Amino acid sequence: MDYLIAFGSDPQDVTLTTSGIATTADFHRMTDELLTDRRFRVPMNVLLDHTDLAAARMTGDEVNEAAESVTQLGPQLGSSRVAILAPHAATFGVSRAALALAETPRLNAKVFGIRENALRWLQRKPYLVE
Secondary structure, X not given: OEEEEEEOXXXXXXXXXXXXXXXXXXXXXXXXXXXXXXXXXXXXXXXXXXXXXXXXXXXXXXXXXXXXXXXXXXXXXXXXXXXXXXXXXXXXXXXXXXXHHOOOOOOEEEEEOOHHHHHHHHHOOOOOOO
């Protein structure tokens, strides 16, 4: 999986754009890079754009591992908002499953199939847990 981390935009503070075949190892690498970047702060509006990501081949174990990553990432994101853009059915399903399995009661993340809806959600009063 390839990814790009771009800071600065509106309404998101950072955009993570993924492409290629989804792997949990690459997700770990991407989140480690995000969290260690000097521009990262809490809270932030985050757009995780999976438009060009192929997640159909992810196994149940890989989805569980992704959920564990989300669980570990949750406290580091604090009250940040994370809009996950997944316009393709398989990626949408995997993203929803990983969020549902994650044990992150304070993580304010939501999966969207339409970019405009994700951006509109990020524009709402920021940093409130819904």
